[in-house]
Amino acid sequence: MKMLLFITIITISMNMESQNKIKITQLDYKELQTQLEAIRIEDQTLRQLLPEATAKFGADSDELKHIWKLIHKQDRINEEKVLHIIDTYGWLGKSDIGEMANQTLWLVIQHAAIDVQEKYLPQLEASVKKGASEGWHLAFLEDRIRMRKGKKQRYGTQAKKDKLSGITYIYPIENKETVNQRRKSIGLNTIEEYAKNNNYVIR
Template identity: 40%
Template structure:
C-alpha cells in the first residue's frame, strides 16, 4: 500500500479489494486510523464502495468511544449485577449521533437496510437505544472492560 496506495478495484478487482477492506475493518484502532485516509481517497476515485467507507468510519468512531454516524456497528457488554453478581451479556447498536436521520444517511452511502432491520438481523432489540454516557456506566459495572463487535 505504500507503493500503490489502497488496492482498489482497478488494481486487484472487486473480490480482493473487498478482502483487503475486511482485513483492515476487523483490525484494531491504530490500523484502521492508519489506513482510513487511503480508503477515503480510493473511494473518491471510485475504487472502493462508499458503504465500506461509512462502515469503517463507524467502526473507527466506536473504537474511539464516539457516536457512530451510519448505525453500522453493533457491540456488546458483559454486565455483572453488583448485588446478585449475576452475569448478563447485552447486545446493542452502538450509539448513533443522529438517530432520527440515520436511515436517510445509510441510504446516501448505499446501505439500503434500515437500522431497525439491521439490528433485528443481528438479534438486537433496537427499541433500547444507548447513549455514550450509558455505555460508560455499563463499563463501570465490570471488573474488566469487555467488548464484542459485529
C-alpha cells in the same frame, strides 16, 4: 534517411517498452488479486466458525479463547501483508483487482489496531470518492474508529454485547433521526432492517 530510420527505431523501441510495462502491470494486478483473495480466506475462515463454536463451548470457554488467539495471530500476519501492498501500490480499486480482493484490504484494516485504522482511513475515503471502493467499507471503518474512541457512530454499523443480559445493542448513533439517510447514501439498508437481520437491539 538515416535520421528517419533512427527515429523509427527509437519509436518502435519505446512502444515495445510501453507494451512490456502494461503487461507487467496487468500481471502484478492479477498476482495481487490472487494474494488478497487468499488473505481473505485466512481472515474469514475461523471467524465464520465462531457462532458454532460459541454455541458448542460457550462464550467464556477456553476453547473459544483459543480460537480467538488463533484469529489474532492470523490477523497480525495478514496485516503485515496487506500494509505492504497498500504502501507499495496504494488502495487498489475494484477495477484493478476485483471486488473480493478490494474488500480484503478493508477487512484486514477493519481488524487492525486503531492507529493503523486511522492512518489508512484517508486512503479508503479517497478510493470511495473515486468509486473504486464501496461506500459501506468506509462507513464500517469510520464507525469502528469512532466507537473505539468513545464517540458516537455515524452509520450504526457497530454493536456491542451486554455481558450481563446477553443482548447485543447497536452502539450509540450520532443524529440517530437521520441515520437511515446516511445509510442509504452509501448503499446500506435501514438501521431497523440491519438490527433485525443480526438480532441486534436499538436503544
